[in-house]
Amino acid sequence: MRNPKESTDVPVSRGDAFRQADQGRNIHDVVDTIELQYTLPSFRAYKKAVLADLDLRPDSAVADLGSGLGHDVLAIGATIGPTGSCVGVDLSARLVELARARVPDGLTNVSFTVGSADDLDLEESSLDAVKADRLLMHLDEPSRVLAEAYRVLRPGGRMALVEPDCGTVTITSAVRAATRRFTDAWCDGFRHGWIGRDLPRMARQAGFRDVALSGHLVTAEGFAAVDALLDVSRTVARLEPQPASLTTWLATLQDGAAPDPITATVTMFHITARR
Ligand SMILES: C[S@@+](CC[C@H](N)C(=O)[O-])C[C@H]1O[C@@H](n2cnc3c(N)ncnc32)[C@H](O)[C@@H]1O
Incomplete structure (x- = not known):
């Protein structure tokens, strides 16, 4: 039987690609x-703003959960001093391998490990800061990651979480019904497309205090x-059956007949909290 992840006919959703980066051709998409x-x-x-909110000191011990290609780990490593440490944890062995290859010579305070963010191989109360960016939206039980973050942070330690809320995606178009059909399909391709709005509640439920919510607008212009x-x-x-209204809508965006420039926005919900 053909593995659907290998198929080029029906593209895997971005959510599924990030949940299983090491399967089939997903790594290329990711x-x-x-x-x-x-x-x-x-x-x-927004990445800069999140980093600034972590209250890092030269000797901070930090973990980045769902570290991807390691961009944030490298930025944190360059911010803290040689006595600090930042570990990136990611489920994907291939991403961890790629992240390790990006560590510049001389940056000795960073490391990467393969693992699941909801079952961390880290000591209780061992960290000053934990962050996760666009991770929780992909997980079956995101609250387990918050429980782990709480466990590994020292009392007073800082947590920063960033997740989009796909219910707040916008895309310029004169055709509202088709645009809504698209944004709903996009949102529902993720395990938790509406997680942005839930972050403060989830953090409080996990026991965190001083929970503060802010937002950042990510924008893209032009069809590409x-x-x-x-x-x-x-x-x-990926839609089955494919509504004709949506293929027409897509063609309009592609051929530039839509208002120019086409702009899309995604709101990133950003919380900081203390253990
Ligand atoms: C959207 S990417 C974000 C990467 C990175 N945080 C960034 O800002 O560029 C989501 C990452 O979460 C990882 N991931 C998915 N499930 C995971 C899990 N259970 N534990 C740890 N990482 C996971 C994926 O492999 C991927 O690297």
Whole structure:
């Protein structure tokens, strides 16, 4: 039987690709998506804000859960001193391998390990800061990651979480019904497409205090960037049956007849909290 993950006919959802990065051709999607996101100025801007909120000191011990290609681990490693440490934990052995290959010579305070964020191989109360960015939306039980973050943080330690809320995605179009059909399909391709709005409640339930919520708008302009950010063409291609209104809507976006420039936005919900 053909493995659907290997099929080129029906593209896997971005959510499924991130849940199983090491399966089939998913790693290519995952790497391309992460690299594309970092080309967006608004994306890099929120990353800086999240880093600044971690209250890092030279000797901070930090973990980045769902570390991907390791961008944030390297940024944290460059911020803390040689006596500090930052470990990136990711379920994907291939991403961990790629992240390790990116560590510049001389940056000795960073490391990467293969593991699941909901079952950390880290000592209780051993860390000053924990962060996770666009991880919880992919997991079956995201609250287990918060429980683990609470366990490994020292009392007073800092947690920062960032997740989109796909119910707040916008895309310029004159055709509301088809746009809604698309944004619903995009949102429902993730395990927890609405997790952004739930973060403060989840953090409080896990026992965290001083929970503060802020938001960042990630924007993409022009069809190529919008398609890369929201996987528009492939999300439409995955719909079964495919509504004619949506294929027309997509063609309109593609041929530039839509208002120019096409802009898409995703709101990133960002919480900080203390153990
Ligand atoms: C959208 S990427 C985010 C990567 C990185 N945080 C960033 O900001 O570039 C989600 C990451 O979570 C990882 N992941 C998925 N499930 C995981 C789990 N249970 N434990 C740890 N990492 C996981 C994926 O392999 C992927 O690297």
